Amino acid sequence: MDRLLGQPRAVELLQAGLASGKLHHAFIFHGPPGVGKCTAALELARIVLCHQPQQDLAGRVAACGGCDACRLLRHLSPEGEGGTHPDLHLVRKEMAQTAQTATLRTRKQLNIPVDLLRELMVGGTTSDGKYHEAAAFKTPVMRRGKVFIIDEAELMDAHGQNALLKTLEEPPAGTYTILITSAEHRLLVTIRSRCQRIAFVPLADEPMNQWLARHLPELEGAQRQWLAAFAEGSPGRALTAARYDLYAWARMVLPQIEAMRQGRFPDSLGAAMAELVDEFAKAVVKEQPNASKDAANRRGAALMWRLLAQHARGRIHELVGGPAAGDPVKLEPQVAPWLSLLEAIEGAQAELAANVNPGLVADHLVARIWHGFSTAPPAPPAPPAPAAVR
Numbered sequence: 449m450d451r452l453l454g455q456p457r458a459v460e461l462l463q464a465g466l467a468s469g470k471l472h473h474a475f476i477f478h479g480p481p482g483v484g485k486c487t488a489a490l491e492l493a494r495i496v497l498c499h500q501p502q503q504d505l506a507g508r509v510a511a512c513g514g515c516d517a518c519r520l521l522r523h524l525s526p527e528g529e530g531g532t533h534p535d536l537h538l539v540r541k542e543m544a545q546t547a548q549t550a551t552l553r554t555r556k557q558l559n560i561p562v563d564l565l566r567e568l569m570v571g572g573t574t575s576d577g578k579y580h581e582a583a584a585f586k587t588p589v590m591r592r593g594k595v596f597i598i599d600e601a602e603l604m605d606a607h608g609q610n611a612l613l614k615t616l617e618e619p620p621a622g623t624y625t626i627l628i629t630s631a632e633h634r635l636l637v638t639i640r641s642r643c644q645r646i647a648f649v650p651l652a653d654e655p656m657n658q659w660l661a662r663h664l665p666e667l668e669g670a671q672r673q674w675l676a677a678f679a680e681g682s683p684g685r686a687l688t689a690a691r692y693d694l695y696a697w698a699r700m701v702l703p704q705i706e707a708m709r710q711g712r713f714p715d716s717l718g719a720a721m722a723e724l725v726d727e728f729a730k731a732v733v734k735e736q737p738n739a740s741k742d743a744a745n746r747r748g749a750a751l752m753w754r755l756l757a758q759h760a761r762g763r764i765h766e767l768v769g770g771p772a773a774g775d776p777v778k779l780e781p782q783v784a785p786w787l788s789l790l791e792a793i794e795g796a797q798a799e800l801a802a803n804v805n806p807g808l809v810a811d812h813l814v815a816r817i818w819h820g821f822s823t824a825p826p827a828p829p830a831p832p833a834p835a836a837v838r
Contacts, residue, residue, distance in 0.1 A: 453655040494518065562607040565608045570614065585620050725806060760787075
């Protein structure tokens with residue numbers, strides 16, 4: 449668990465179960481995206497599958513690093529790639545692209561369908577009439593145990609979650625299930641009641657700075673400062689922002705938002721935002737051939753909305769702490785335009801969920817922001833925004 453930064457409570461709970469020899473058979477690792485849930489699940493799998501786990505004087509349990517199981521997991525990445533252990537099973541929506549069931553391979557996957565769960569874990573008859581043995585109930589290949597990790601577990605529909613219940617209710621000995629989710633409320637109550645819930649939280653400043661220094665040492669100055677603020681304690685979000693240069697998004701988009709607040713309408717802003725999101729989605733699909741373009745578009749849009757929302761919240765924070773802080777009559781009309789921007793983002797999210805064309809969604813968003821800004825009193829001078837890309 450030494451690889452897991454900034455999650456002392458989660459590590460404490462997992463180590464308590466390991467040290468007692470009474471580790472729960474099913475877990476829900478819940479919390480914001482990118483804060484270490486998948487890393488923790490893989491580290492727990494290393495220990496559970498290790499043939500000779502070691503315990504130090506403080507009672508902490510770790511994988512030995514030298515047994516056959518540890519050697520098979522030696523090159524396992526934080527994303528779960530590169531490991532070859534036959535008893536470690538990762539379930540992700542992208543695996544539908546290589547599924548045995550033809551309808552899964554040909555359908556755009558935005559969720560984890562029940563057929564995929566039947567093939568990879570719980571068994572049963574899939575929609576093509578084929579019967580699959582339950583991998584969860586098979587004898588472990590290496591005789592130690594089995595670990596099933598379901599990433600983005602909230603993407604299982606009700607049918608899939610109900611199919612999973614039997615495994616959770618009558619778990620085979622030595623089989624462990626870990627559900628990773630950033631939207632725990634979307635899991636059925638019956639699922640949640642059968643799992644030990646482990647909360648993961650955004651990293652505090654010190655461990656986040658340690659992570660940045662270790663993984664993104666090339667960042668410095670304004671870019672590092674912006675990225676740390678954008679990540680909000682999420683190493684995963686920081687890595688995404690650096691990999692796809694979201695700092696360039698900020699330098700292009702935020703000055704135009706400030707120009708709108710000053711009364712200047714940017715005609716091409718909607719198209720520019722839509723193009724940035726589309727370029728992001730194309731890059732994701734190029735790197736991950738099994739990824740869904742629709743899912744990548746939604747992910748890119750979510751990052752764009754976060755960038756705008758974070759800027760609006762920052763401006764509200766400045767105003768609340770500014771000269772008008774003690775005068776609600778003056779403060780309210782200054783804060784209202786930024787609140788309207790946050791409401792506009794909610795409208796954009798609803799349109800995207802309803803499969804409205806992303807370009808139209810961006811145009812509608814800009815129009816809503818302009819309406820909120822143009823009906824507000826004149827803005828005070830804006831603070832310096834990231835310089836526009838040239």
